[in-house]
Amino acid sequence: MYLTTVTKPTNVDPVRGRVAGNVVALGAVSLITDISSEMVAAILPVFLFLNLHLSPAAFGAIDGIYTGATALLRLVGGYIADRTQQRKLVAGIGYGLSALMKPALLLAGRSAAAIGAVIAIDRAGKGLRTAPRDALITLSSPPESLGRAFGVHRAMDSTGAFLGPLVAMAVLALTAESFDAVFVSSFCIAMFGVLVLVLFVRDHRDRLDDAPRVDFSQVGGMVASPAILRLLIASCILGLVTIGDGFVYLVLQGREDLSIAWFPMLSVGTMVVYMLLAVPLGSLGDRIGLRTVMMGGYVALGLVYLLLVGPIHGVLSLVLAVVLYGTFYAATNGVLIALAGPVIPEHLRTTGIALIQTGQALAYLVSSIAFGVAWGVWGPVAACKVSAAAVVLAIAASLFLLRRTPERVSA
């Protein structure tokens, strides 16, 4: 369906009009890639721990080592993409690396170190491609419809993530449960994603040719500029109040005595809400202001935390939690970059986006550790209450920090 809109110039009505072909092409690449990666993610635990008999402790140890390296690589990738003004190429290398790691998982055999390395490279590929891809979205869309552009991209992206496990299930059913078949078909799907990227995604080199060549001092200057520094701090503060899916679902499960078989439905439900609301909330952001929508998303997050300790129980509380949590994702994930993108100079945009995403990723890590500690010291109920209070403070702090950030360009 994206094929018809690909090369045509866009930008009719910013709110209702078509989204730029490049954004749809990037969305298609993400959709296809997410099918591929979620296919593997769905079977990975069974594959690693039952087929390969890898111990989770051994795997966990390997896993932790690479997390820092991946964050660093994201920054390096962003910088190189800006310096060479080759966003498409850097993103393409990221997609390609992840694609190649699917058959590599089969070849890694049973060596925990090799499997850890393959998974790390797969993640590095994801780290590498995210910032250039988001930078391309901001460069491909008129600023006044960026919310919608990101909404379309994130909706397509999460559709892929939703379809992945279903495709894996189909492949397993067709092949008498061959894991090899899942890895190989996942690889072929990922390669198709790379092909779509190469054929249909356009870089924006020409427009930026007269920009100065990017170097470290410019990056330093960008970070030091008050508008961007405030954005960076605000996104880290907001990241700090995000305790993570695992904890939210865990508390819900413990509270509602949820049957273990239904447990995975929490994340599936959240994903579906995210998928459905990404476009409407992005468009809403273009109309009433991206900052407002993003803050609304954090209000939804605060309500989720309150729900975890509140008086509402049973199915209603589960449905509310999933809807609010999905709303949180839809109102914040793409919206933050849509808000931040135009503030960052075009020739430094990939680095700027990489900085914000890395900062937020590190903040997530800190907050999940802090929540774990709070749980240990005060118990889950108090930890959730503190988190809800922290959300209120974070919203106040970010509203103050972002008070001068233009929240929409269209009048």
Next chain:
Amino acid sequence: MIDRLSLRARMLIAAAGAVLLVIAAVAYIVAVRDADELAPTSGQPMIDGPRMLVVSERKLATISATDMTSSRHIHDVDCVRSYAAADTSVCMRPKDAWTHTLVTMTGQLEDTHEYKLPGVPSRARVSDSGRMVSWTTFVGGDSYTSSGMSTRTGVIDTQTGDYLPSIEHFSVTLDGKPYQAADVNYWGVSFADDDNTFYATLATGGERYLVRGDFNAETVETLATNVECPSISPDGTRLAFKQAIDNDPQKGWRISVLELSTMEITNLSETRSIDDQPAWLDNETVAYTFRAADGVPSVWSVPANGTGTPRKLADNAESPAPLP
């Protein structure tokens, strides 16, 4: 260069690429598809002397516990992990590509009950009396640990029919003090002869503890660190377990024995890394699964007092359990 291609040309290339990739995937899948399943043996081959129940290529099998050359009896029972004691056998088996179940069986391997399991099977145990069944699985969904993996451990009382899907709510006393944390994980349960006291591994805060639990009181207390997958000896005086070398699971595990009265640890003469919950064949011998670099498992035994050398009991087998 690509930018100069017409939309039509690019769509043709994309379509051609898609067709090629589909052909490649299908060709590979057809080429590697193999259906060589282990055929169950008909009749009941005579096995003299002590016998073991093992899992061999995802089927239950009865083999000799002493004679490697003796023939095997392959049962028509799918299994990825198993254990047996007295008149109770258990089997963790795939239900479909996504879910596994735990099936309790009689000594003659007739199904009695089926229980849904969360996640991927790891350990299964039956108390010596055959009454208490415990299991551990790896769960991927609740990714609050750094690796995104946690464990779930549950217990079935076959006498009352009670099914406890998780023991994570048990009250913990850690180093003498009450303790709570979100990252509490249990694995590798072993029940003592009273069918109430149990030993297990508790992991929290990056440390792995040996705990002794009171099942009816729903409490556990920590006894030692770096003791995993305990297995109580038939006389109840010792635990066979795996200990991470230098307390670092990345360096592998040694099979060891802990004297409960003195808390003294004896390293057994098996020096290879063993990631298994050991099983006692008798009061002097411990059996375990060794997994070769190519992933093929074999069952070995070693004297429980640190002397002697490891002895291979069966090729292509895992999950050993002595049969009465």
